[in-house]
Every structure is written in structure tokens, then in C-alpha cells.
Amino acid sequence: xxxxxxxxxxxxxxxxxxxxxxxxxxxxxxxxxxxxxxxxxxxxxxxxxxxxxxxxxxxxxxxxxxxxxxxxxxxxxxxxxxxxxxxxxxxxxxxxxxxxxxxxxxxxxxxxxxxxxxxxxxxxxxxxxxxxxxxxxxxxxxxxxxxxxxxxxxxxxxxxxxxxxxxxxxxxxxxxxxxxxxxxxxxxxxxxxxxxxxxxxxxxxxxxxxxxxxxxxxxxxxxxxxxxxxxxxxxxxxxxxxxxxxxxxxxxxxxxxxxxxxxxxxxxxxxxxxxxxxxxxxxxxxxxxxxxxxxxxxxxxxxxxxxxxxxxxxxxxxxxxxxxxxxxxxxxxxxxxxxxxxxxxxxxxxxxxxxxxxxxxxxxxxxxxxxxxxxxxxxxxxxxxxxxxxxxxxxxxxxxxxxxxxxxxxxxxxxxxxxxxxxxxxxxxxxxxxxxxxxxxxxxxxxxxxxxxxxxxxxxxxxxxxxxxxxxxxxxxxxxxxxxxxxxxxxxxxxxxxxxxxxxxxxxxxxxxxxxxxxxxxxxxxxxxxxxxxxxxxxxxxxxxxxxxxxxxxxxxxxxxxxxxxxxxxxxxxxxxxxxxxxxxxxxxxxxxxxxxxxxxxxxxxxxxxxxxxxxxxxxxxxxxxxxxxxxxxxxxxxxxxxxxxxxxxxxxxxxxxxxxxxxxxxxxxxxxxxxxxxxxxxxxxxxxxxxxxxxxxxxxxxxxxxxxxxxxxxxxxxxxxxxxxxxxxxxxxxxxxxxxxxxxxxxxxxxxxxxxxxxxxxxxxxxxxxxxxxxxxxxxxxxxxxxxxxxxxxxxxxxxx
Numbered sequence: 001x002x003x004x005x006x007x008x009x010x011x012x013x014x015x016x017x018x019x020x021x022x023x024x025x026x027x028x029x030x031x032x033x034x035x036x037x038x039x040x041x042x043x044x045x046x047x048x049x050x051x052x053x054x055x056x057x058x059x060x061x062x063x064x065x066x067x068x069x070x071x072x073x074x075x076x077x078x079x080x081x082x083x084x085x086x087x088x089x090x091x092x093x094x095x096x097x098x099x100x101x102x103x104x105x106x107x108x109x110x111x112x113x114x115x116x117x118x119x120x121x122x123x124x125x126x127x128x129x130x131x132x133x134x135x136x137x138x139x140x141x142x143x144x145x146x147x148x149x150x151x152x153x154x155x156x157x158x159x160x161x162x163x164x165x166x167x168x169x170x171x172x173x174x175x176x177x178x179x180x181x182x183x184x185x186x187x188x189x190x191x192x193x194x195x196x197x198x199x200x201x202x203x204x205x206x207x208x209x210x211x212x213x214x215x216x217x218x219x220x221x222x223x224x225x226x227x228x229x230x231x232x233x234x235x236x237x238x239x240x241x242x243x244x245x246x247x248x249x250x251x252x253x254x255x256x257x258x259x260x261x262x263x264x265x266x267x268x269x270x271x272x273x274x275x276x277x278x279x280x281x282x283x284x285x286x287x288x289x290x291x292x293x294x295x296x297x298x299x300x301x302x303x304x305x306x307x308x309x310x311x312x313x314x315x316x317x318x319x320x321x322x323x324x325x326x327x328x329x330x331x332x333x334x335x336x337x338x339x340x341x342x343x344x345x346x347x348x349x350x351x352x353x354x355x356x357x358x359x360x361x362x363x364x365x366x367x368x369x370x371x372x373x374x375x376x377x378x379x380x381x382x383x384x385x386x387x388x389x390x391x392x393x394x395x396x397x398x399x400x401x402x403x404x405x406x407x408x409x410x411x412x413x414x415x416x417x418x419x420x421x422x423x424x425x426x427x428x429x430x431x432x433x434x435x436x437x438x439x440x441x442x443x444x445x446x447x448x449x450x451x452x453x454x455x456x457x458x459x460x461x462x463x464x465x466x467x468x469x470x471x472x473x474x475x476x477x478x479x480x481x482x483x484x485x486x487x488x489x490x491x492x493x494x495x496x497x498x499x500x501x502x503x504x505x506x507x508x509x510x511x512x513x514x515x516x517x518x519x520x521x522x523x524x525x526x527x528x529x530x531x532x533x534x535x536x537x538x539x540x541x542x543x544x545x546x547x548x549x550x551x552x553x554x555x556x557x558x559x560x561x562x563x564x565x566x567x568x569x570x571x572x573x574x575x576x577x578x579x580x581x582x583x584x585x586x587x588x589x590x591x592x593x594x595x596x597x598x599x600x601x602x603x604x605x606x607x608x609x610x611x612x613x614x615x616x617x618x619x620x621x622x623x624x625x626x627x628x629x630x631x632x633x634x635x636x637x638x639x640x641x642x643x644x645x646x647x648x649x650x651x652x653x654x655x656x657x658x659x660x661x662x663x664x665x666x667x668x669x670x671x672x673x674x675x676x677x678x679x680x681x682x683x684x685x686x687x688x689x690x691x692x693x694x695x696x697x698x699x700x701x702x703x704x705x706x707x708x709x710x711x712x713x714x715x716x717x718x719x720x721x722x723x724x725x726x727x728x729x730x731x732x733x734x735x736x737x738x739x740x741x742x743x744x745x746x747x748x749x750x751x752x753x754x755x756x757x758x759x760x761x762x763x764x765x766x767x768x769x770x771x772x773x774x775x776x777x778x779x780x781x782x783x784x785x786x787x788x789x790x791x792x793x794x795x796x797x798x799x800x801x802x
Contacts, residue, residue, distance in 0.1 A: 044061065065087040132171050143192055150186040175218075268563050269679065274312065283328060303387065313391050397425060426451060444459040469486040524620070528616075531618075677694055679691070707719050728741055740774070760797050768782070
């Protein structure tokens, strides 16, 4: 009989057992929360919760199988070609099964010397909603699709690739489990596409490491995965303020002109990116003196106006001989002599990578060892010393696993090859943070390529070059190529990224490709990004995307949306903090937030939860002024009116341009900032309103039971909904001097008798005639308009509305 050792939730199965021995007996592991897993002697896996089936392999099939190729074991084998290879079951005696912690199952197998080229995990499909798998543009649901976990050349798309910028090999089910195939090699998930009864994860390599995470709450499944691969990097507060960027700024005066215009119009903006070109060459990290003759002066003027400045960069140096001599080619000539600085081919020559100029050739810095990271970090430290607060990092996903069905033959300094190409962005981003972290504790990088665990290195995701309209991923463009898509694509990507471990995402408001977006596209996009974690606006290479390039109404509506995003900074900060400390996603697909809601899946592509309390229904169709909104279970109140809708149900809602379809969960309490803040960082220029200049905080609530909220500075507020009235507790933090609390009392669970006065201690506080009077009052006061009360508290207090 095969030897098996079972102890502490671990079964070690013998890999050297004789073939005439019987298979090991079944192993059952208690995973906690009434969940158990059984690994059968035939290699099958069955998981039950409360005695009911939760997850299983197909009947008569083991969990793991492999494909062989004795003739070309090191050649390219496409994991997405699901029927091109013959898979045979893994001997279950070669498998290790363990439960290292409650709710977690880990299944591994090791190479046994056979010419294995692909390893596959197969599960029976079920009625759950499948999502995750990184940044995807087509649909939040993955059902019916084959999803590559690596970048591919794909000429049918306008981008020339399959747009797998951030593939994450994690499948999350609304039934309360996740499957993570721990591999940086090329792979693909076949989610009931080839066979409607199976879900398969296939990866190159000779062994497998598959993690299963179980929790009745699908959002906690994501949290368990994130804790496993690495919690996100803490995001500084300033990065949550609206951002603006352009490329091709001709001069520092052009940068300042946009910076001043934003301030004159009081369009809230905290960050400006200076995109390409800004350097003497590509990439010297030296500002071009023709554009920026005195960078310290420019940085000082931008700081005085209340801006953080970020700079665009890539991991390339241009090769001499492909253009006029310049600083970048000089750096290349020096760097090429060091064997550890460039990504190379097997013959030792540097990889010729694509770059900013298609006619040139570029070397890619090798970040796999400290040699390359230190070299690049030293160069990047120069603009940091001038005052740069961060970098926008382009590319990094272009080390690909295959090129027209052949390997490129890439070799890294640490001995890795192009088989693990997905690791490249992690070292790339780390080098820039090394430069930032040496000089400041609040620098950020925003990136477009990454892999699992990448959120612990990079801070924010920008999705690259999207279309500037309402097109969907895969729509046919005018020239016959397939489109990457516009606004609908990014609403999908924000959700799939968040549940794949990347909580901070911001697309180019208005898109990037194809020139200037229409006014409608710009503002509908801004409605979405105002209610995302990151709001950033691409101003166009010529400023044509800037709100003032349209008309006064566009300026007014965009300003209101940017102000809304800024007002919500404390709420955004709170949900980002939960993501950073617990792993719970910020943007939440409805089927994961409400797994028992049968209709949630039908609305997943264009509705989402922003944290636990805000329901957002973006308008992603051109020319419409209303849309059907699905309300999940619970009571939801319009952010703009006192209309309450109890779900689950669908309602046709009016959607005027510039007014997002936003609904608050009844029972919520939102921490907020004042409505007139220009920037979340400091400023010395006159008439620039900073957050620190507004020590009167804000909160909005819809009492229905108890609720609490915490601000960045430690300010704490709570509401208590009891029969005799509503209590409001205010404890100021470091910055707060007062708070204005706006409460809609329509849905309070206490006595419905009218509330007529407010007390602090035993004393009534004055009732004033208007909200303006309350806000102008130097002492605690309130105004009651119907069911809405606006209450000013000017010191630590417990107020009772009776």
C-alpha cells in the first residue's frame, strides 16, 4: 500500500511509489467554517460546505493532468490551445495536499523528470459567477471565455496584442471560493468555453502549485488571496485627488498655463503628470533644457499652486546607430559593457525591444538583480531630487513568452528566461520606488503592466491606450481591426482588477486613442472616474481634452464631478485602507458583493459597488439620458434626492449629463471633505484652497441603525438610531475643528414621530433658518428641512436629535 503521512492537515504522497502499489486512501481535511475537502485516491477533489457540494472535479477525472513533448520539451506550447495536446492524469501519489490555514487548501506536484510541458487543473463548472483573472476589458464575467495569462501578439486588435497587461491567475466564484494557479509562466483559463461542464487552468511548466481559498463571502475570498500574495502598498492621501496630464508640452510656461487655468476655474486637481517628451533623450532622466530651462523653479511654482508632479518613463535606452548621438545612446554604450544591465538573448546580445520610436532599437534594463535596479534607480533619483513625487511607468509587458510560435530566447541576469516573463514588471517598478523611497516617504508610481503581488510594489494602475468613445472591447473599427474599447471597457477592467488584488485603478478620462472625445464621452467618462479610486484626466496632446476646450457647461459639469471625487476622499481613503490592511477590494462587482442576488450578474458589466456603501451605475451608452438600474437587496437612496428604492429590483432612472447615477446604502455614514477644496496637498499661492485650510469636515448619513466613520486625521463620528431619537457623536482628530453632518432621517429604525430639537448634554442648541446660516455659525447649530437635518458641531460632543 502506498505510504501516506497525515498530520496537521497535510498529506505527503510518495512520488517514488512502485507502480504495482495501490493508490493512497482518500484524505479529508477540515477547512473550518463547516467546509471540508476530500482528495481521492483517483486524484479527484471534492469540497463541501455545510454538507452540500461546493467544488469538485468532473466525474471520473482527477484534479491535475499533464501534457508531454519529448521532442521539444523547451519549445513553445500554447496553454490557450486547449485541444492541441493530449493530457494524462497525474499519478495522485505524486501530489502533496495541505491546509496551511483555515479556509485554504494547497495542492502541489513536483517535476518527476518526464518531458512535461503543460500542467492542467480541471474542475467541474457550476452555476456560480466567475470573475477575476486580472485586467480584462470584455466582460466582468469570465464564463464562456478562454483567458490567456500572458501577453500575445494579436494583429486583429488595434493595439497589436491581446491586451493582457495585468493577467492574474486567480479565478473567483460568487459561490465563495477562489482558485489561484501560482505560476508566472504562460497560462490560460478556459472557463467553460471548450466544454461547458469544465473550468480548466493550463500553464507551461513541469509542476503545479494550486491554491484554493474558501469563504461564504466572496469578497473575503479575494482578501485571503491578497493576504497570500502580498497586501497593496499604502497609497498616500494626495494620490486620491484628481489628476491631469498632457504629453507634448512645449515648455514650462505651457505646463504652468494649464496649472493656472485649473486653479482659475477652481477645477479640483492635486497632481499633474508631465508625459513624453520631457527629457534630453529617451531615457536620460535629464529634463530637456529647451522645454524646461530651470526645473527647480518650475517645481517650486507647481508646489506653490498645490500640485504634485509626476513624470513619464519607460525601461529602455536607445541603441547607438539608430539616430543622432545623444545622452541615451551614450548611456547605452556604457551599459552594454556590463553583462548584468540589459535583458539579453541566449547569444549574449541585448534584446532589441520596441520603444517610443518604431524606427529605433532599444535595450531593456534587466531588473532581476540589484545591479540593474540600482543602476536605473540612481538615474531616476535625479528628477526626484528636483521635486518629482512619482512616475507614470509605461510598457514593461513586452517581454513576451513567444513570438509567432517560437521563443525569443531571453536570458535574465538572475538566470531566469522568457518562460517567466510576467515577473519583469515587478522589478521594473521596484527600481523606481527605490529612487522615490530614498528621498521621500510618499512617492508613487502608476503603471500599466504587472502580475500577481504587483500591488505591493506599484501603487496605481492606468490601463494604457483606450478608445475615446463608447465602444466595447472587440467591436470592429473603421479600418477592420478590433477595438480595445472605450468607457465600457474600463468599467469592466476596474472591477476585474480590484478583485484580482489591485484596488487603485484610474483610466484616462475621455480615453486616449482617436483624437478628441465628444463632450458627452468626456463627461460620461468623468461620471465614472469621479466615483473610482483614481480620477485622472488626459488633457490631450494639444490640450483639446481639457474641459475649457469645450464650453462653459463642460467646465461646470467636470468641475462638479472633480469636486465630488475630492469631497469623497475620506471615504475613498477608508476603503483603500481596508484593501491595504485586509485585502478586501475597493470596487466590487455586484455578484460578489451580493452573491444571493440572482439578477446581479445581468448588470455586472455596468454597475458596481464603490466600497460597502455606494452603488454606482455608469451610463456607458451614447445618446441616452436614462438607464435601467438594478438595485441589490437592501434599501438604497439617491445621492441627489430623498427617493429610496428597496431591492432587489430594477428601475428606469433619469441620467442627465454630468449627474452620476449614485445611490447610498440606507444605514451608511460617509466621511467627506468640504466642497470647495482645490487640492489635497499644500499650497502657498493665493486663492488656492487646500484641505488643511478647511478644518470643518463633512459627513452624510442615512440613519438606519448604528454607523461609524473615521477620517484620515483620526476624527471619528458615529450615529446611533434608537427609539427616542438619533445620536451623533463627534470626536475631533488632529485637523478637525468642527463637522457638518447631513442626515436624511427618512429610514431611521426608531420612533417615526417628528424630531423637533437637538440637545448637547441637557441644553438645546439653536435651530437656524437655513443651511447657510448653520454653516456660518460659530457655534453648534442645526436646521431641519423636512426629514433632512444639517447639524454643525464645533467641538467634541454627543448630540441628540429628539
